[in-house]
Amino acid sequence: MxxxxxxxxxxxxxxxxxxxxxxxxxxxxxxxxxxxxxxxxxxxxxxxxxxxxxxxxxxxxxxxxxxxxxxxxxxxxxxxxxxxxxxxxxxxxxxxxxxxxxxxxxxxxxxxxxxxxxxxxxxxxxxxxxxxxxxxxxxxxxxxxxxxxxxxxxxxxxxxxxxxxxxxxxxxxxxxxxxxxxxxxxxxxxxxxxxxxxxxxxxxxxxxxxxxxVGSKRYRIVFKGPGGHSYGAFGIVNPIAAMGRTIDEMYRIELPAKPRTTYAASVTGGGTSVNAIPGEVFLDIDMRSESAEALAALETRVLGIVANAVTAENAARSTRVGKVSADPQPIGDRPxxxxxxxxxxxxxxxxxxxxxxxxxxxxxxxxxxxxxxxxxxxxxxxxxxxxxxxxxxxxxxxxxxxxxxxxxxxxxxxxxxxxxxxxx
CATH class of the missing domain: 3.40.630.10 (Zn peptidases)
Structure with a gap:
């Protein structure tokens, strides 16, 4: 503003x-x-x-x-x-x-x-x-x-x-x-x-x-799954797929021009090798708004997207050796x-x-x-x-x-x- x-x-x-x-x-x-x-x-x-x-x-x-x-x-x-x-x-x-x-x-x-x-x-x-x-x-x-x-x-x-x-x-x-x-x-x-x-x-x-x-909410979202060999375990759930769905769906959120409200997927990491389905990956998200109410609404929306992405991944691929989960960890809260x-x-x-x-x-x-x-x-x-x-x-x-x-x-x-x- x-x-x-x-x-x-x-x-x-x-x-x-x-x-x-x-x-x-x-x-x-x-x-x-x-x-x-x-x-x-x-x-x-x-x-x-x-x-x-x-x-x-x-x-x-x-x-x-x-x-x-x-x-x-x-x-x-x-x-x-x-x-x-x-x-x-x-x-x-x-x-x-x-x-x-x-x-x-x-x-x-x-x-x-x-x-x-x-x-x-x-x-x-x-x-x-x-x-x-x-x-x-x-x-x-x-x-x-x-x-x-x-x-x-x-x-x-x-x-x-x-x-x-x-x-x-x-x-x-x-x-x-x-x-x-x-x-x-x-x-x-x-x-x-x-x-x-x-x-x-x-x-x-x-x-x-x-x-x-401008208030902010920041999360490190840790996605976990059973992991496995990229060839031998192909077809099982992959936490990266849930993370990718989260990012894709988050960037479909339309926000009002006023109060100015924003989001960003800013840092990612995890995995062990190019030939391994990862057992754990993470995504850092930054959300900001001039309005406490708009920020709270965005936070609820994003956390809902995370939960839905996990559900969708567990439905899309085999969970015979375990399911994908997500743990949203707060890392910042500026009122x-x-x-x-x-x-x-x-x-x-x-x-x-x-x-x-x-x-x-x-x-x-x-x-x-x-x-x-x-x-x-x-x-x-x-x-x-x-x-x-x-x-x-x-x-x-x-x-x-x-x-x-x-x-x-x-x-x-x-x-x-x-x-x-x-x-x-």
Whole structure:
């Protein structure tokens, strides 16, 4: 889901009073000397931001092995004077910048520690002019470094916020991590009942305001059968045939254009030899939707196709030495959700984008913000600034040209201060 500037402008016209106040907060904060001083600090301290971006990128953080980067990030939180710095049970790094109102809900500013790249990947940063290249440097190490720059800017400008700010480096955002970090933060962590708003810095584009969470269901479906010699046992049931029927029938499903809903057969494997009917094969399936209801309906449909494919294969060939079966194993469950365009958090963030001189677009994606959205907690994902490309590829890059970098970074900082409420 993506809205252009016209749709955004229309969405910002019919607003509740609380949202109008939030929009006014953006203008007031931006016009004030403290915010100007904070942006000046982002500019003055930019070389340090770049140095930390390189430093953190070169600490490997493969899936489920974010510990080394997490320890380094926690050390930086402590050095910056955050309180209650901790690494929780799953590996999230947390630290608090206190607010002036002890009763206020926490505002979270986060980025994710993990990358998609496996252990052993060369993460040495290479530089060509203002372009830095390394696996994971944009997704999401730039976000991590920007969070640190925000803390220093707030301190340098002596900005106090009414609400306390919880800064977080999350684990498990990518792939099979299944949002385990942010899931723990909101369902089992020490702050699970204290969070009132959530920002995720992910990617670079400062114009994107991700207010819709694309949910996903992922399965590894293991098909089993008796197996046998390709010639001597010819005619018995074959789990590959059931898998093939599953894929064929799944790709006959017609889906609505809205809400956007998709499926993919993505990974297959199994078998032992070219001259053997396999005893076991597997198929990985990814299903996504902006709507929790549409995703649940698709999941039911696909699992029904799997069951029917098994039944059909057992009816089509001999089961004299055994039958084919299927075991759908869940390997991912990202909840769908949304923060409405009229919510003060979305309006404030969009106003911050506009105030920085960009054109805001409202979009849906799959990020850490999915989890709080699904719980009804206002959440958005925004870019950390600058330009980037080739995410999830080993030649991933970011452009660290200072002017565009600081301009983009100012968006999240302005939205954060306006949301947390600048203390007078």
């Amino acid at each position: 993506k809205f252009g500037s016209l749709a955004l402008a229309l969405a910002l016209t019919a607003v509740p009073a609380v949202a109008v106040a939030q929009g006014g907060d953006v203008a007031r904060v931006q016009a004030g000397a403290p915010f100007r001083a904070a942006v000046a600090e982002l500019d003055r301290d930019y070389d340090r931001f770049v140095a930390e971006l390189i430093e953190l990128t070169e600490i490997p953080a493969p899936p489920f092995k974010e510990e080394a980067r997490g320890r380094a990030y926690a050390a930086k939180f402590r050095a910056l004077g955050l309180t209650d710095v901790a690494i929780d049970e799953v590996g999230n790094v947390t630290g608090i910048r206190p607010g002036t109102d002890p009763r206020a809900k926490l505002v979270v500013m986060s980025a994710h520690l993990d990358t998609v790249f496996p252990e052993g990947t060369d993460v040495k940063v290479k530089r060509e002019g203002t372009k830095l290249m390394a696996p994971g440097i944009g997704d999401d190490t730039r976000g991590l470094a920007t969070v640190l720059a925000y803390i220093r800017a707030l301190d340098a400008a002596k900005i106090r916020t009414r609400a306390p700010i919880l800064f977080v480096g999350t684990v498990g955002e990518e792939g099979r991590g299944d949002l385990r970090g942010v899931r723990h933060l909101f369902t089992k962590g020490a702050y699970k009942d204290r969070i009132g708003a959530f920002f995720s810095l992910d990617g670079s584009d400062p114009t994107r305001v991700v207010h819709g969470g 769908a959700g949304a923060t409405p365009p009229t919510d003060p958090l979305v309006r404030t963030t969009a106003a911050a984008v506009t105030a920085a001189g960009f054109t805001a677009t409202l979009e849906a994606s799959s990020t850490d913000a999915n989890l709080p959205m699904s719980l009804g907690i206002p959440a958005v994902t925004i870019g950390a600034g600058g330009k980037a490309g080739r995410a999830h590829a080993e030649d991933e890059w970011v452009d660290i040209e200072k002017g565009e970098g600081v301009k983009g970074m100012s968006v999240g900082l302005l939205a954060l201060i306006a949301t947390a409420g600048q203390a007078r």
